Amino acid sequence: MAVIDYPDTREQPTDTVTPPVQVRRKIGGLQRGSLFNLGGAAAAGLCTSALLQRLTALSGPVGFVVVAYVAFVVIYGVLVSLTDDAPVVRDAVMTVLMASCAALAFAALGLVVFFTLARGWAALRHVNFYTQDMSRAGPLAPLSVGGMGAALVGTIWMVGIAVALTVPLGLIAAIYLDVTRGRPARFFRTVVEAMTALPGILAGLFIYASWILIFGFGRSGLAAALALSVMMLPYVIRGADLALRLVPANLREASAALGAPGWRGEMQVVIPTARSGLATAVILAIARAIGEASPVLLTAGFTNYINGNPLSGPMVSLPLETLKLVQAGVPAYTSRAFGCASFLLVVIIILFSVARKIGGWGPGHLSPRAQKRVLQASARDVTRYAGRGSVGPSGRGPAPDRGDGTGGGYRLAGNR
Amino acid sequence: MTATMVPSAPADGGDRRPRRLVRAVPGAGDRLFLGLNRTSALVVLLVFTCIGLFLGIRAFSAVKVAKFSFLTTSAWEPDIHHFGIAGIMADTLFIALVAVIIAIPISFGLSLYISEIAPQRIKKTLVSLVDLMAAIPSIVYGLWAFYFLQGRTIGIARWMSVWLGWIPIFHVSDSQAGNPTDLGHEFTASTFVCGIAVSLMVIPILTSVMRESYSQAPLGEREGAYALGATRWGMIRSVVIPFGRGGFIGGTMLGLGRALGETIVVILIISPVFTANIHILQTGGNSISYLIANLVPDSSPFGVSALMAAGLALFGLTLIINFGASAVVARSRSGAESDG
Numbered sequence: 001m002a003v004i005d006y007p008d009t010r011e012q013p014t015d016t017v018t019p020p021v022q023v024r025r026k027i028g029g030l031q032r033g034s035l036f037n038l039g040g041a042a043a044a045g046l047c048t049s050a051l052l053q054r055l056t057a058l059s060g061p062v063g064f065v066v067v068a069y070v071a072f073v074v075i076y077g078v079l080v081s082l083t084d085d086a087p088v089v090r091d092a093v094m095t096v097l098m099a100s101c102a103a104l105a106f107a108a109l110g111l112v113v114f115f116t117l118a119r120g121w122a123a124l125r126h127v128n129f130y131t132q133d134m135s136r137a138g139p140l141a142p143l144s145v146g147g148m149g150a151a152l153v154g155t156i157w158m159v160g161i162a163v164a165l166t167v168p169l170g171l172i173a174a175i176y177l178d179v180t181r182g183r184p185a186r187f188f189r190t191v192v193e194a195m196t197a198l199p200g201i202l203a204g205l206f207i208y209a210s211w212i213l214i215f216g217f218g219r220s221g222l223a224a225a226l227a228l229s230v231m232m233l234p235y236v237i238r239g240a241d242l243a244l245r246l247v248p249a250n251l252r253e254a255s256a257a258l259g260a261p262g263w264r265g266e267m268q269v270v271i272p273t274a275r276s277g278l279a280t281a282v283i284l285a286i287a288r289a290i291g292e293a294s295p296v297l298l299t300a301g302f303t304n305y306i307n308g309n310p311l312s313g314p315m316v317s318l319p320l321e322t323l324k325l326v327q328a329g330v331p332a333y334t335s336r337a338f339g340c341a342s343f344l345l346v347v348i349i350i351l352f353s354v355a356r357k358i359g360g361w362g363p364g365h366l367s368p369r370a371q372k373r374v375l376q377a378s379a380r381d382v383t384r385y386a387g388r389g390s391v392g393p394s395g396r397g398p399a400p401d402r403g404d405g406t407g408g409g410y411r412l413a414g415n416r
Numbered sequence: 417m418t419a420t421m422v423p424s425a426p427a428d429g430g431d432r433r434p435r436r437l438v439r440a441v442p443g444a445g446d447r448l449f450l451g452l453n454r455t456s457a458l459v460v461l462l463v464f465t466c467i468g469l470f471l472g473i474r475a476f477s478a479v480k481v482a483k484f485s486f487l488t489t490s491a492w493e494p495d496i497h498h499f500g501i502a503g504i505m506a507d508t509l510f511i512a513l514v515a516v517i518i519a520i521p522i523s524f525g526l527s528l529y530i531s532e533i534a535p536q537r538i539k540k541t542l543v544s545l546v547d548l549m550a551a552i553p554s555i556v557y558g559l560w561a562f563y564f565l566q567g568r569t570i571g572i573a574r575w576m577s578v579w580l581g582w583i584p585i586f587h588v589s590d591s592q593a594g595n596p597t598d599l600g601h602e603f604t605a606s607t608f609v610c611g612i613a614v615s616l617m618v619i620p621i622l623t624s625v626m627r628e629s630y631s632q633a634p635l636g637e638r639e640g641a642y643a644l645g646a647t648r649w650g651m652i653r654s655v656v657i658p659f660g661r662g663g664f665i666g667g668t669m670l671g672l673g674r675a676l677g678e679t680i681v682v683i684l685i686i687s688p689v690f691t692a693n694i695h696i697l698q699t700g701g702n703s704i705s706y707l708i709a710n711l712v713p714d715s716s717p718f719g720v721s722a723l724m725a726a727g728l729a730l731f732g733l734t735l736i737i738n739f740g741a742s743a744v745v746a747r748s749r750s751g752a753e754s755d756g
Contacts, residue, residue: 060571091647098533101525102542105623108616109549112560119563173460176453188457194738195464197670198731199677201705202467205727208712209470213720230467233460262442263449284551291553294679297709319555323680326559334563341556352551356544 034092037079045072073097113349116341123147123339134304134321139330148340150306151321154221157310158296158317159289161225162232167282170236177237178244179266189241195234200294203230208298221310224300224317228289235285243277244270280359287351291344293319318344468731475725478718486725490691492707494715494722501726506692507607507702508730511682512675514611514696515618519671522615523622524664530623531631532652543627550620558684561613566685569609570600573697577603588698605687607701613681618671625670625745629663630656666745673737677730679705704730 049068073096080092122143123129129147137146173192177185207227211217247270255265271278301314302324316324318340325337366374442450479486481497489500530542577588588602633656641651657664682703688710689700704726712723 062568062572063575087647087650091649094649094652095533098525098529101522102529102534105522105526105549105619106542106545109545109552111564112552112557112616115560115564116556119559169456169459172453172456176457179450179453188461190739190742191461191464193742194735197673197677197734197738198467199679199705199734201677201679201708202471202727202731202734205708205712205724206467206470209474209724210466213474214470230463233463237460262446264445266449287551291551291555293553293555294705294709297679298712319553319680322555322559323683326562326684338559341553341559344553345556348551348553349548352544352548 033083034080037076037092038096041072041076041079044075045069048075069100113345116338116345119335120338120340120342120345123335124342129336129339133306134336137332137336139328139333141332143332143335146336148318148321148336148343150303151316151318151340153306153308154224154300154315154320155290155317157221157308157315158225158228158300159286161222161310162228162289163282163286165225165229166232166236166285170233170285171240171278173237174240174244175266175271177241178270179262192234192237192241196238198231198234200231200292201297203227204295204298206230207295212299218312219299219301219314220312221300221307221315224296224315225310227295227299228292231292231295232285232289235288236281239281239284240278243274243281246277247273276358276361276365280355283351283355283358287348287355290351291319291348293317293323296320297323468728471724471728471731474721475728476721478721478725481718482722482725492690492711492722494719499722501704501729503689503691504702504704504707504726505729505733506694507689508676508704510607510692510694510696511610511614511678511686511701511703512672514607515614515675515678516622516668516672518612518615519619519622520668523619523626523667523671526619527623527626527630528652528656531627532648532656543624546620546623546627549616550624554617554678554680557613557616558681561609561681562684565612566604566609569612570603573603573606573608574600577697585694585696587695589695602699603697605685605699605701607686607693607696610682610685610701611696613685614675614678617678617681618675621674622667622671625667626660626663629660629667629745633659662744662747666741669737669741669744673734673741676703676734676737677705678703679709682706683709 045068048071049064052067053064073093076096077089077093081089084092126143126147128144130152131149132145132147133150134146134148173188177189204227207223207230211223211226212219217223251269251273252265255269256262260268296317297320300316300320302316302320303314307313307315322337322340322344325333325340478494478499482489482499486500488502489498490503490506492499492504526546530539530546534542573588576586580586581588637655637659638651641655646654682701683706686701686703686706687699688702688706690702693700693702708723708727712720715723
């Protein structure tokens with residue numbers, strides 16, 4: 001399909017003054033011919049499959065789709081081979097195969113999301129679902145009684161504590177990776193990367209083995225938060241490390257050249273520049289932690305009552321509540337489980353879009369307010385500059401550089 | 417003007433030795449800053465070390481009793497001192513392998529589609545969608561697998577067991593496939609269903625690692641292939657795929673590591689057996705994470721110790737796979753040799 005139709009210039013006499021009319025070649029996108037091929041092959045594939053289903057003992061939607069797809073690919077290859085040679089046929093067929101892999105993966109994603117939201121809607125439309133706990137909702141209670149209140153409170157506590165623990169620690173550890181080079185930093189980075197794949201159940205088991213069995217504290221929101229922290233920490237560090245590595249080295253060098261000590265350069269140039277990336281890393285780590293049930297499974301315990309105290313007593317989080325409700329196997333509980341899962345899904349999609357939005361800002365992106373501050377500072381500099389210029393040694397307006405380091409032009413771009 | 421640009425040239429021109437570069441002595445602020453950074457990195461390392469340490473301490477009493485048979489026994493009855501992870505570890509690997517084998521072709525095609533074929537304007541959206549796929553919690557995939565997927569795979573599993581049953585892994589021993597009253601329960605709660613659901617969770621991992629390394633294939637070599645008359649697929653086959661081989665292997669290993677530790681989907685789907693069940697279509701499977709999640713709350717202290725030992729084995733296996741993966745990804749051609 002990538003056949004390029006070269007304009008035929010052989011017939012042009014070489015001595016003409018007027019250049020041949022240049023037709024712009026279309027190098028990307030679908031040509032009309034290949035569109036016909038695709039459409040024809042798709043129709044033929046569907047018909048073949050339908051025919052086979054009638055004539056033979058094939059049955060079921062899966063068989064239909066598989067046969068139709070195979071027929072489609074074969075017929076498409078044959079159609080392309082009518083006009084083009086073997087490499088082009090291979091190219092066309094492989095392109096279709098790769099595109100179908102993409103379609104399959106995204107169809108599965110869409111199916112998972114819509115299936116969950118559709119089944120969860122029944123519970124989500126009740127207001128009490130967001131405010132009440134499950135203490136008065138027996139297995140036969142309608143959806144207008146009880147809800148995920150306990151899980152909501154628990155999730156907020158657990159994730160809040162985990163964020164408070166991991167974000168400072170993780171960001172400072174990422175700064176360590178940023179300011180030092182050499183073997184220890186490389187080792188640390190490798191360990192962090194390996195730890196991002198730590199199974200959640202092992203984070204929970206670790207807290208169970210230490211916090212609960214060895215130190216003798218009970219199951220509580222705090223224990224669950226600790227397990228979530230163990231799981232979140234590598235995500236925060238790796239995300240922040242990637243964001244910090246995107247800061248251009250010349251900003252750092254500029255700050256050093258102006259005589260700033262390393263820590264000031266880091267705090268006032270590098271980190272503000274990477275702010276959007278760091279925020280993205282933290283938000284994505286939170287999105288990860290909110291949905292994890294396995295670290296919480298062994299450490300939080302389970303309760304039907306709202307527990308506002310993370311230090312004592314069992315607590316429940318949204319994914320854990322979902323799991324327990326499903327395992328109960330009662331229809332009303334299943335609906336509530338889908339409600340919890342849908343709520344979780346919506347929260348994660350929102351967090352994710354926010355992270356994408358912030359992450360889409362380049363390094364040094366300014367919010368409108370920050371932009372205004374920079375402009376004001378710049379205006380102040382201009383007036384100061386003009387005032388100094390009029391009494392300057394040359395007396396001919398502002399000098400670009402007086403060599404005393406006080407000129408207004410020295411404000412760093414990334415500094416605000 | 418020129419004189420100021422060569423500040424170090426000695427006036428007599430005699431001493432031409434290069435200047436000695438002295439590392440600046442960091443000030444108090446810098447030392448404090450670096451100290452703080454080092455401390456937090458050490459704390460993080462300490463936490464990670466403690467995971468292995470505490471699991472090891474708690475596992476000690478069980479391993480002391482079971483000794484080497486812990487690795488060879490296929491049973492889980494710790495209270496009569498008859499337990500081992502041979503069967504469970506094999507079942508864990510079966511689930512992970514099914515997931516990765518399903519995920520490999522899809523991720524391969526998807527990552528090539530995103531990096532090579534997709535129009536520029538939708539590329540970023542597709543990358544975000546793949547990331548979103550990775551961020552969806554496993555409980556959501558688990559619900560979907562339990563309520564949507566499981567019933568719909570019975571037909572496929574039955575078809576495979578009838579036509580491919582001569583291959584040992586697709587054999588189902590008590591298949592009722594010819595029986596019209598058969599509901600297909602022997603095909604539910606199987607490693608196969610579990611593997612499909614877990615494959616959805618590892619596809620984004622494989623895809624993002626592969627896409628990353630495919631998109632770094634050097635432009636000069638791509639254009640070289642086109643200049644020699646290659647079609648786009650010819651270029652991909654001769655330049656992009658060889659270049660991204662490290663990402664392919666590394667991404668697959670990372671996905672395998674992730675699939676080994678998956679808990680929630682396994683809890684929802686599988687019905688447990690404690691021996692290695694190679695017949696992936698048939699009911700019954702297990703995984704170490706499932707074992708831990710299921711048995712820790714009501715085990716005796718010795719049973720918990722045995723579970724800690726199982727956890728330690730899973731921890732060691734994931735660590736080895738992940739370290740291997742990052743070594744492969746790091747050692748792959750990263751564009752340094754190319755003149756792109």
